[in-house]
Amino acid sequence: MGRSGQLARSLAERASKLELIALGRPELDLECPGSADAAIRQFGPHIVINAAAYTDVDGAEVEPGRAFRINAEAAGEIASAARALDIPVIHLSTDYVFDGSVTGALIEDARTAPLGVYGRSKLEGEEQVSAANPKHMILRTAWIYSHFGRNFVKSIYEAAESRGELSVVADQRGSPTSAMDLSDALIALLDRWDGQGSTYHLAGSGEASRYELACEVMAVRNRLGLHVAKVEPIESDDWPGRAKRPRISILDCSKFERDFGIRLPEWRNSVAEVVQRLAAAR
Template identity: 50%
Template sequence: MRLVVTGRDGQVAASLLEAGQGNAGLEVVAIGRPELDLTRPQTVIDAIAVAKPDIVVSAAAYTAVDQAEDEPDLAFAVNATGAGKVAEAAARLGVPVIHLSTDYVFDGSAPGAYVETDATAPLGVYGASKLAGEQAVAAANPRHLILRTAWVYSPFGRNFVKTMLRLAADRDEISVVADQWGNPTCALDIADAILHAAAMLRRDNSFTAFGIYHLAGTDETNWSDFARHILDTSRVFGGPWARVRDIATMDYPTKARRPANSRLSSAKFASTFGWNAPDWRRSADKVVRRLVVGETKQALTA
């Protein structure tokens, strides 16, 4: 199976590339700028055609949540128009597309975990652009899986886990928001789930359960308790540690509003594909150990 993923440097793309190493029968090819530029639609069509995928994973995105408030045109060009072109390119080749979306399509006001049929109501430009991207993908390619995920971290790129370890190396106390809840989700697990779903799509030519799915780590927490777990685990492995002080969202103002509730139910994905994410603590432990034991301190800022 030849899996073509958009974006070379993203957490999911990097995780898929790693998963493909030494995996017989699987070839993962990542394509990005300048060959594929989501703001230049024709490059998308051409680059994906040249890559000759069996399945396309649409992972490249504009992810600067606060900056998007000042760059709405760019956010929509990448996350909506660009994502639609990726799905169109896959459709022209007669192959499915697996598109990554986000919890930010919701406003966070629900009392429990969101399911796929809950009403969307993004709070800012980023969420609105990703919701428009879901709609563009669905319109361009009927053979689509749209995977909404949340609180993504990994050994790659910039993310919350690496930020906590970096800050703990320089200070004794870190203030972290305690009134936003969600499911920490490891990109390594997302990659595993994508490969599991892709394999089913390749095996089952009669697969019809295309549509939107939620895909997030098992169990929930808030940002401050997530930070505590990261740093307590780091200390076990001889890495940096700091105290975590709970603060409210109002004490940490940002240009874009964040959902207070980002919890996602992954029951539909588990039922359809027979795959469940590990408990978020287990996955976080593996990533922290890898960062603390297996990489230099300088790598935490990469």
């Protein structure tokens, strides 16, 4: 589910050997009740991956009804429609279901306490999916980036094209995740998951602050001979966002690696690949 997002587009690029049906408007409109049921019955897939979401963290504070409709209600409808046809569903969720108060890496059973509307809507989506379909996987990931769409790495890359200095938050730490790496893992998972209901974390290996991630983008730009902007660290309180973000939301992915033998690459290597693709597209 989802067609225009960066994960959906990455899946479409990586899944060359699979019959992938990426659904979006007009076939699937998550703001329209009943749309998911009609689409799933029409196409009858073997498995549903729900990669669609309302992801504007600040925008969700202004449009809470829309965020909950897409991230929670529609997610439950997708899972219910899949269950009616005995189809398992993989539902993508987020590190924003946590409040950032834990200093270490977060396991799947860690206490959830989202800080804003986006996180609350995604947590309710998890609950609706798990209640609607016993054949589900809740897959929490974090800080997704790619050469597609809008994301932090791409924004930093593009800002460096015209600016000499960038201010980036240094007190938020998480698990940067390449959409391409995540897509590869999802494709490999299809032959290894038995459909048993479960929750997993899956994100890029290692951890970073937003500031460190931005510095790595600059380091790769420098190696490519591109203009490099100076990156200045700032505190979260100095960034003018409507929504609170978790200060620390590093995901422990050892359960997923243990059960499926899959571990995503170290985030610096994947950032380099994305920056190189952005540079090649200039």
